[in-house]
Amino acid sequence: MGKSYTDEQREDIAKQEYKPYKESDPVKIGKEKDIVGYVSQINDKSTGEQSFVIY
Structure with a gap:
């Protein structure tokens, strides 16, 4: 969960x-700058959309 x-x-x-x-x-x-996760993947589309996968 x-x-x-x-x-x-x-x-x-x-x-x-x-x-x-x-x-x-x-x-x-x-x-406190608590870590909630790490960037595992960056999706950078030709349309300008950018997203991050955080684990």
């Missing part, structure tokens, strides 16, 4: 999409 996040943490996670991640980079949130 996945971890439950507060509204503030969800907002912080959503803001992460604007950071220039590379594969294996940690994804950190909150004032």
Whole structure:
């Protein structure tokens, strides 16, 4: 089962999409910079869409 996040943490996670991640980079949130996962894959489509797989 996945971890439950507060509204503030969800907002912080959503803001992460604007950071220039590379594969294996940690994804950190909150004032304490807690690691919620690592980038395992970057999908960069020709349409301009970019998405990240976090594990």
